[in-house]
Amino acid sequence: GNSVTQMEGPVTLSEEAFLTINCTYTATGYPSLFWYVQYPGEGLQLLLKATKADDKGSNKGFEATYRKETTSFHLEKGSVQVSDSAVYFCALSLGNNRLAFGKGNQVVVIP
Amino acid sequence: DTAVSQTPKYLVTQMGNDKSIKCEQNLGHDTMYWYKQDSKKFLKIMFSYNNKELIINETVPNRFSPKSPDKAHLNLHINSLELGDSAVYFCASSQDLAGGAYNEQFFGPGTRLTVL
Numbered sequence: 001g002n003s004v005t006q007m008e009g010p011v012t013l014s015e016e017a018f019l020t021i022n023c024t025y026t027a028t029g030y031p032s033l034f035w036y037v038q039y040p041g042e043g044l045q046l047l048l049k050a051t052k053a054d055d056k057g058s059n060k061g062f063e064a065t066y067r068k069e070t071t072s073f074h075l076e077k078g079s080v081q082v083s084d085s086a087v088y089f090c091a092l093s094l095g096n097n098r099l100a101f102g103k104g105n106q107v108v109v110i111p
Numbered sequence: 112d113t114a115v116s117q118t119p120k121y122l123v124t125q126m127g128n129d130k131s132i133k134c135e136q137n138l139g140h141d142t143m144y145w146y147k148q149d150s151k152k153f154l155k156i157m158f159s160y161n162n163k164e165l166i167i168n169e170t171v172p173n174r175f176s177p178k179s180p181d182k183a184h185l186n187l188h189i190n191s192l193e194l195g196d197s198a199v200y201f202c203a204s205s206q207d208l209a210g211g212a213y214n215e216q217f218f219g220p221g222t223r224l225t226v227l
Contacts, residue, residue: 042221104154
């Protein structure tokens with residue numbers, strides 16, 4: 001089946017630190033890949049996406065590269081801010097408007 | 112101004128009651144969804160409607176019944192509420208593209224349901 005796996009547990013880091021959240025996927029076809037962000041008390045927002053291998057999605061200083069050889073789509077940001085504290089979800093779609101989400105990672109940035 | 116809106120934002124009710132959550136989108140999208148997010152933040156799709164027709168119905172108890180009076184609205188009615196129904200429910204919408212290509216889903220702010 002199609003699924004997304006994110007690294008376990010919350011991520012706590014200091015302001016201006018480097019952030020990486022790992023995401024790997026299993027899919028029977030050629031999925032599009034996404035990162036969604038959920039700020040406290042809000043719904044999910046699309047952060048970035050990539051639709052084919054080697055594509056790099058980027059937004060708000062965040063980046064993720066679609067790696068077909070490692071079936072990964074890791075999220076990175078070079079210097080986080082307190083305002084980046086949120087829950088981050090990796091997701092995949094096979095083009096039928098159906099998204100499969102990972103379990104999400106809580107990111108807490110400490111001043 | 113709000114693209115996808117839900118009411119109510121919070122809902123506290125007793126076991127056994129029947130309740131409804133309403134969702135409206137003003138984006139002109141063809142497809143609407145209901146998701147359930149549990150206490151561990153795990154997000155799972157429940158239903159999807161395209162132009163008022165049900166297209167996705169995951170393994171959800173039949174106590175949950177979605178209703179789409181028009182393509183801008185997708186309401187969720189829940190009968191005989193149980194403790195395990197406590198969660199945050201998100202409505203979302205997207206524009207249906209030809210060929211089934213993915214398009215961004217826009218989420219509402221969520222409805223936190225607490226069953227006592």
